[in-house]
Each structure stands twice: as C-alpha cells, then as structure tokens.
Amino acid sequence: MAKESLPEWPPQLTEAQVHSLTLLATTYALSHGLVYLPVASVQPPTPTSTIHAPLSLFPSPVPRRLFNQARNLQSLYNKLYARIAMDEVFLDRVMGVNGVGKVDEFTGELWKRWKRLRDEGGVVQSLQLGLFRSDYMVHVPRKDEPANLKQVEFNTISSSFGPLSERSSQLHRYLHASTGYYGASAHLTADKFPPNTTISGLVEGLAEAHRAYNIPDTRILFVVQPGERNVFDQRWLEYELLERHSIHVIRQTFDELSASAHIEATTKALRITLDPSLFSSPSSSTSNSASIEISTIYFRAGYTPTDYPTLAHYDIRYLLESSRAIKCPSIPLQLAGGKKVQEILTKSGVLESFLPEDEHKPHDLTAIRETWMEMWSLDENGDSGVQKARDKALELVLKPQREGGGNNVYKESIPAFLDTLPEAEREAWIAMKLIKTPEGLGNYLVRAGGGGTGLEGAVKTEVVSELGIFGWALFGEKDGERKVVKEKEAGWLVRTKGKESNEGGVAAGFSVLDSIVLVD
Structure with missing residues (x-):
C-alpha cells in the first residue's frame, strides 16, 4: 500500500469537538483504569490519586495487510527467540565474556551469574516462559513504492503496556460509539476497529506456566520496581489471574526479596516469607503459614542497570534464577533479547540454524528477513x-x-x-x-496537565506510530528433548509520538497509548 493510500489524518474537527472528545476520553480513561500514578518524589505506600495515561484522541491508520502480517509472524518469532534462549553455546559466544559481556558491565554481570549457575549444576528448572513483544513501524522507502513492515526490536523482558493498550482500544471504540467521531471520517467505522484481548492473552501464558509447575497452593511472583507509576498495567494482569484462573500474585521489589526470599535446600522451591495475617483465607491451606511457594517469577524489573545498584542486587537475581520456579524471563532469555542478538540474526545462515528449512517453508524465513532493516x-x-x-x-x-x-x-x-x-x-x-515512516500523519495527543494548550491537554501534531504484537512461549526440556511446548500470539498495542521525538517509550514520557483503525 503506497503512502497515498493512507488517509489524511487526523480528520478535521472544530475546537468545540476537540474539547468534547478530550473530556470524554479523559473521563473514560479515569473511569476504566487507563491510568498512571502521578509524578511524586516518593510514591506513597497507599495511593490516593491517579492521572490518566497519555493517550490519543483518534486511533491511528494502519494498513490491514501489514497488521495481519505482523500478527502472522508472531508465532515464528516466539519459536525463534525460545530456541535462541535454549542455545547456550550461541549465547555464550555472542553475549558472554568473550562477546558483549566483555565490554558491557550490565550484560556481563547477568551472564556471569547464569554461567556460575550452570557450572555449579544449579539449573533445576528446565522450563522457561517468555512474554514477548515484537515492535514494528510502517516503512515507506519511496513515494512510489508500497509500504512495508519493519521491526524496531524484539522484547523478551517486561514487555509492558499490554493491559493499558487493551483499555486504549476500548477507549477509541467508546468515542466512536458515543459520538461517531462527529462523522469526521468515512474510515471510522466499527468494523475497522480490530478486537484487542491482550490481558487474557498474556495471562494465558502466565497461567500455562503456573499449571506446568503443578504444585497446589503456589503463587506467581511479580518482581517490580519501587515506586512504579505504571502499576495499573501490572495490576490488570493480577486481577485476570485471580478472577479467571484463581491464581494469586505476590508483588516484591529486589530489596524486599533480599529479606523475604529463600530456597529450600532439598526441593529448590522458592519460598517468600511474609506476615501470615496477610494471607488468611478459608480457601487456602497456606492460611496459617508465612512461607509461600512460588510457581512462576514474572520480571517487571531487572531490565536496566538502575535495577541493580549494587552487586548484591545481581546476587538476588542469581538466587531467583537458581530456584525451581519457572522464570519469565530466565537470564538466557533476557540475554536473547539483546540488540546484539538482533544484529547477529541478520548474518547469513544464522536464522536457518534456529528455524531450519525442513521445519519451515522458505517463505517463512523470507517473511521474517523482510521485516529487518x-x-x-x-x-x-x-x-x-x-x-x-x-x-x-x-x-x-x-x-x-x-x-x-x-x-x-x-x-x-x-x-x-x-x-x-x-x-x-x-x-x-x-x-x-x-525506518522511513509515512509523512503527513497526525493525531491529537493528550497528556495529564495539558501543558497550557487551552485544549484540555489535546495537542495536534504530526506523529509516528509503532505497532507492537504480543506473544508468549513456554519452552524447555520436556520428554527428554528441548522444544517449544506451547506458544501463541497474544494481542497488540500502538504507541504514538510526535514526529520530532526520536524515542518511543510511554513510561519514559515520549509516547502516548493509541490503537488502530484498519485501512484497506
């Protein structure tokens, strides 16, 4: 689809219509959990207020064929990165002390603890869980050429904003249902808003790992950053786990785990010691015990050097890695998401070593390669x-x-x-x-506070959008061989930023949460 096939965007609105949409959008966001904690030097232990997450007033146009292509590729990417994480020789060469780990302290400290664990025979859990997100942009190489899909990066740790992206797509559906967007564009019809069930999709992966652990009365551990403003994106997963799967969650920071976490010497079970009065429940046999066994460790922290201010924090990660709990991600899976791995994959023959042609059609590998810059x-x-x-x-x-x-x-x-x-x-x-993104696409971006625009925070600007496709994979040694046990595509997100901004992180303050209107 050529650039000219994308509609002029956003549709034209009067100032009164912008005011109305902004009020509807922000109140809907606050009413439906599309929220952040406000900026504070220290977050209070019990939050008393929220602000709406940064959002767009319109969904952004995405060619239907490229959206479908991204979703269809996710299964291949799930398998690819699962297999990379199981290839110790490859990761040692690329990310170890003779590779990136030699010159990047953060990577090196993680790799050294994984190597130590292997040397000591301490890998007691062969199964791993990945909750992934593959990020893309629409690429328009030249005006007279069709647009295509190009991958920005592949995320293997703390792949965030799945739950809030689902809320964002619901927001745009609501604005369309309640106002019809004032008839501003023929492209805005209900059938052009693709469904988004990312919360249930991601939770299915966590629940699959929990079931594979298969020990009663265990819980899932969320490892989180202190003072996390994006806590609600995580809480929606927690609520879904409890309501849909009857699985409980414990939230702990690395510092809290330094006091609460221990591993049973014989079983290597990870147990968290907490105040037993916080877990009294007539339906739980652990109600009188302060020691809770963990089935799955889901890292929403640990992806940046600032999460490890001392070597002792890396040692806490080592302690967790040495347990029988299923890690999401393990250290090797986190290393597999490194940018160096992304670059090495583009070299001749490397992709085929992980996705051999006797298992996949040649056009599958071509389809992956065509997404790489x-x-x-x-x-x-x-x-x-x-x-x-x-x-x-x-x-x-x-x-x-x-x-x-x-x-x-x-x-x-x-x-x-x-x-x-x-x-x-x-x-x-x-x-x-x-990536050369389409020219002339804009949107109204709304951040809490408004910046004195006089439009209740809505700022019209030329934008760039990034499409993320979520997936999960449970993989490792099963029935005597290393294999991908189960994997699925799990939903999507769109993040949109002003074209003048290079970076794309929502939590870092660069982007807003968006959704999709499909263009044929």
Whole structure:
C-alpha cells in the first residue's frame, strides 16, 4: 500500500469537538483504569490519586495487510527467540565474556551469574516462559513504492503496556460509539476497529506456566520496581489471574526479596516469607503459614542497570534464577533479547540454524528477513563499522544493550557520540538504518496537565506510530528433548509520538497509548 493510500489524518474537527472528545476520553480513561500514578518524589505506600495515561484522541491508520502480517509472524518469532534462549553455546559466544559481556558491565554481570549457575549444576528448572513483544513501524522507502513492515526490536523482558493498550482500544471504540467521531471520517467505522484481548492473552501464558509447575497452593511472583507509576498495567494482569484462573500474585521489589526470599535446600522451591495475617483465607491451606511457594517469577524489573545498584542486587537475581520456579524471563532469555542478538540474526545462515528449512517453508524465513532493516556492529572489521556509521549518520540510530526507552543515539548526534565512545565498548553497540515512516500523519495527543494548550491537554501534531504484537512461549526440556511446548500470539498495542521525538517509550514520557483503525 503506497503512502497515498493512507488517509489524511487526523480528520478535521472544530475546537468545540476537540474539547468534547478530550473530556470524554479523559473521563473514560479515569473511569476504566487507563491510568498512571502521578509524578511524586516518593510514591506513597497507599495511593490516593491517579492521572490518566497519555493517550490519543483518534486511533491511528494502519494498513490491514501489514497488521495481519505482523500478527502472522508472531508465532515464528516466539519459536525463534525460545530456541535462541535454549542455545547456550550461541549465547555464550555472542553475549558472554568473550562477546558483549566483555565490554558491557550490565550484560556481563547477568551472564556471569547464569554461567556460575550452570557450572555449579544449579539449573533445576528446565522450563522457561517468555512474554514477548515484537515492535514494528510502517516503512515507506519511496513515494512510489508500497509500504512495508519493519521491526524496531524484539522484547523478551517486561514487555509492558499490554493491559493499558487493551483499555486504549476500548477507549477509541467508546468515542466512536458515543459520538461517531462527529462523522469526521468515512474510515471510522466499527468494523475497522480490530478486537484487542491482550490481558487474557498474556495471562494465558502466565497461567500455562503456573499449571506446568503443578504444585497446589503456589503463587506467581511479580518482581517490580519501587515506586512504579505504571502499576495499573501490572495490576490488570493480577486481577485476570485471580478472577479467571484463581491464581494469586505476590508483588516484591529486589530489596524486599533480599529479606523475604529463600530456597529450600532439598526441593529448590522458592519460598517468600511474609506476615501470615496477610494471607488468611478459608480457601487456602497456606492460611496459617508465612512461607509461600512460588510457581512462576514474572520480571517487571531487572531490565536496566538502575535495577541493580549494587552487586548484591545481581546476587538476588542469581538466587531467583537458581530456584525451581519457572522464570519469565530466565537470564538466557533476557540475554536473547539483546540488540546484539538482533544484529547477529541478520548474518547469513544464522536464522536457518534456529528455524531450519525442513521445519519451515522458505517463505517463512523470507517473511521474517523482510521485516529487518540493515544493521551492523560498530566493531565490525576494525574501524569500518564506525566509519560506516559516520558516513551514514543521518540515516541511522545507534542502540546499546538496553530496554525501557531513552538509551539510543540518533542521526546528527552520532558523530560526536562516536568521538567519545571508547574502542573497547564498540562491540556493545549496533547501528541500524532508520525506518522511513509515512509523512503527513497526525493525531491529537493528550497528556495529564495539558501543558497550557487551552485544549484540555489535546495537542495536534504530526506523529509516528509503532505497532507492537504480543506473544508468549513456554519452552524447555520436556520428554527428554528441548522444544517449544506451547506458544501463541497474544494481542497488540500502538504507541504514538510526535514526529520530532526520536524515542518511543510511554513510561519514559515520549509516547502516548493509541490503537488502530484498519485501512484497506
């Protein structure tokens, strides 16, 4: 689909209509849990107020064929990254002390603890769970060429905003049902709003791991950051686990786990010791016990160096990794999501080693490859990787081995950054060609506070949107062989940012939550 096939966006509204939509959107968001905790130097232990999450007034147009393509690819990506996580030799070579871990302290500390665990024979749980998100943008290489789908990155840890993205799509359905968007666009019809059931999709993966653990009266542990403002995105998963699957959740930070977590010497079960009065329930046999066994550890923390301010925090991660609980993700699966792995996959023959052609049709591998932009390591062939990045700086983004937004270096900032980057650290960075997104697409972006716009926080601006497809995979050793036990596509999100912004993280303050109107 050529750029010209995308409609002019957003549809034209009067100032009164913008006011009306903004009021409807923000009150709906506050009424339906599309919310954040407000900014505070220290979050109170018991929240007393919320603000609506950053949002768009209109869903963003996405070609139907590209949306379907992204969803169809997710199963292949689920299998690909599960198999990478099970390939110790590959990860040791790429991310270990002779690879990225040699020059990137964060990666190195994680890898060293995984290696220590293997050397000590301490891997007692062969099953792993991945809750994934594959992020894409619509790429328009030239005006006269069809648009295509290009992958930004693949996330293997703390793949967030699934629940709030479902709320965001419900918000746009509500605005359409209540106002018809004032007849502003023929594209805005109910059949163009795709369903979004990301909460149940992600929870199905967590529940599958819990059932595979198969010990009564266990709970799922959410490892969280202190003072988390995006807590409601996590709580919706917790509510669904309890209401749909009767599975309880415990939330703990790394610091809390340093006092509460211990591992049984014989069974290697992870147990959390807590105040027993907090768990009194006539339906639970653990009601008089302060020690709760954990079936599955779901990390919503641990993806950034700031989550490990001391070596003792890495040791807490090691303790959790050495338990019998199923990890989501394990350390190897977290390492598999590194940008260096994404770059290595583009090299000849690497993809086939994980998705052999006797298992997959050749066009499956072609379909994956066609989503990749050109990328290379800065340490490629001595100085040539750096020189190439200098020569093409205005077409590039440089990426380190980090998640969470705000870490990349873009275009005109690249030459000065390369001047200061030590040669020894080049291996930890990749260069990637920038995706050329459609021109002329806009939206109304609404953030709590409004910024003095006079439109209740709605700001009309040219935008770039990023489509994320969620999936999950339960994998590991079963029946004597390493395999993907079960996997599924699990929903989607859209994040939209002003075109002047390079970064895309919602929690980092760059993007707003959006949804989709399909364009044929």
